[in-house]
Amino acid sequence: MTAPTPLLEMQALVIGYKLGRAERKRVAGPLNLALQAGELVCLLGPNGAGKSTLMRTLAGLQPPLSGQVQIEQIDTQHISAAELARKLSIVLTDRVEAGNLTVQELVTLGRYPHTGWLGNLTAHDQAIVREALAATNTAQFATRRVATLSDGERQKVMLARALAQDTPVVLLDEPTAHLDLPNRVQLMRLLHQLARQTQKAILLSTHELDLALQAADRVWLLHDEGQLHAGVPEDLVLSGTFEVAFAREGLVFDQATGTFTIHKPGTRLVRLDGSGPLAFWTRRALQREGFMLTDDEAPLRVELREQNSASQWVSHVAGQIQSHHSIADLLTYLRTVPDLGQAQL
Numbered sequence: 001m002t003a004p005t006p007l008l009e010m011q012a013l014v015i016g017y018k019l020g021r022a023e024r025k026r027v028a029g030p031l032n033l034a035l036q037a038g039e040l041v042c043l044l045g046p047n048g049a050g051k052s053t054l055m056r057t058l059a060g061l062q063p064p065l066s067g068q069v070q071i072e073q074i075d076t077q078h079i080s081a082a083e084l085a086r087k088l089s090i091v092l093t094d095r096v097e098a099g100n101l102t103v104q105e106l107v108t109l110g111r112y113p114h115t116g117w118l119g120n121l122t123a124h125d126q127a128i129v130r131e132a133l134a135a136t137n138t139a140q141f142a143t144r145r146v147a148t149l150s151d152g153e154r155q156k157v158m159l160a161r162a163l164a165q166d167t168p169v170v171l172l173d174e175p176t177a178h179l180d181l182p183n184r185v186q187l188m189r190l191l192h193q194l195a196r197q198t199q200k201a202i203l204l205s206t207h208e209l210d211l212a213l214q215a216a217d218r219v220w221l222l223h224d225e226g227q228l229h230a231g232v233p234e235d236l237v238l239s240g241t242f243e244v245a246f247a248r249e250g251l252v253f254d255q256a257t258g259t260f261t262i263h264k265p266g267t268r269l270v271r272l273d274g275s276g277p278l279a280f281w282t283r284r285a286l287q288r289e290g291f292m293l294t295d296d297e298a299p300l301r302v303e304l305r306e307q308n309s310a311s312q313w314v315s316h317v318a319g320q321i322q323s324h325h326s327i328a329d330l331l332t333y334l335r336t337v338p339d340l341g342q343a344q345l
């Protein structure tokens with residue numbers, strides 16, 4: 001089977017800034033990656049790693065230090081602005097000066113690469129604008145002036161404009177930054193569906209690690225030192241690549257849950273016997289309390305039981321068995337238990 005032709009491809013791309021005549025600041029690269037039709041890729045990385053620089057370079061808004069970006073097999077440095085706007089749309093984090101435009105007018109601007117500045121909107125163009133407003137839940141403020149919108153509302157409108165542009169490649173720099181949790185979830189779901197249904201390639205940068213892990217078909221993980229690891233999110237979690245990319249003192253990546261925890265691993269050993277949501281939340285509470293969970297035999301064991309839809313936490317310590325009816329009860333009891341076993345760190 002031959003590999004599909006990518007919509008966007010980097011070839012030995014080095015991104016960064018020209019600071020002076022001969023001085024260069026290399027941010028990342030050389031990168032050799034591709035975006036395929038129908039996939040949602042999340043670009044993750046710590047602050048300052050180069051996510052926005054990469055987005056702008058891919059969109060042709062700043063030149064690469066070396067190498068090239070090809071979109072549908074054409075070098076973006078040799079393509080007219082109008083043609084590029086029919087192939088690629090980008091939403092940046094910068095606040096857009098929309099003057100006195102209404103939401104409807106701003107979103108309609110997305111159609112101009114297709115119609116030309118003097119072009120009249122066809123029924124097809126108008127339908128695409130309507131669909132973009134509906135998909136992003138912005139139709140209800142179509143007549144409002146953009147300047148009067150909240151940050152989150154404006155962010156959704158900018159996405160609507162990019163959708164109206166209807167390009168095969170869509171780049172979004174931190175599209176969830178101003179959105180509340182339900183809107184963030186909705187947006188990620190929308191982008192995932194959109195990629196699948198319309199066969200667009202969507203690349204978005206984000207700091208929303210757990211949403212990205214759930215929604216992304218692939219993750220591009222940009223490290224501080226400018227290397228980029230690409231892969232299916234679950235492979236990157238299991239290989240420990242996430243931990244390395246975000247390695248910071250006091251930040252612990254929990255492979256079991258795919259989240260960063262604010263607690264350093266404790267030293268008191270406990271074995272937890274049970275599964276499902278009860279085990280998940282018990283484990284969280286024990287970690288906060290300074291325990292380290294182990295699968296081996298430990299001087300302290302907590303067994304989870306569910307009887308007649310009531311939960312029970314049964315602690316086994318030095319031959320004493322106690323039953324507790326909530327995590328609060330369990331923790332209160334454990335605070336009275338002497339420290340019986342320390343993990344060898």
Ligand SMILES: Nc1ncnc2c1ncn2[C@@H]1O[C@H](COP(=O)(O)OP(=O)(O)OP(=O)(O)O)[C@@H](O)[C@H]1O
Pocket residue numbers: 017025027045046047048049050051052053054
């Ligand atoms: N115009 C510029 N000239 C020189 N260096 C720049 C310029 N803009 C950004 N940088 C530097 O390039 C590096 C990458 O910045 P970039 O904004 O791409 O990071 P980022 O991953 O998007 O960060 P964040 O998560 O904080 O948004 C940083 O060290 C930044 O200071």
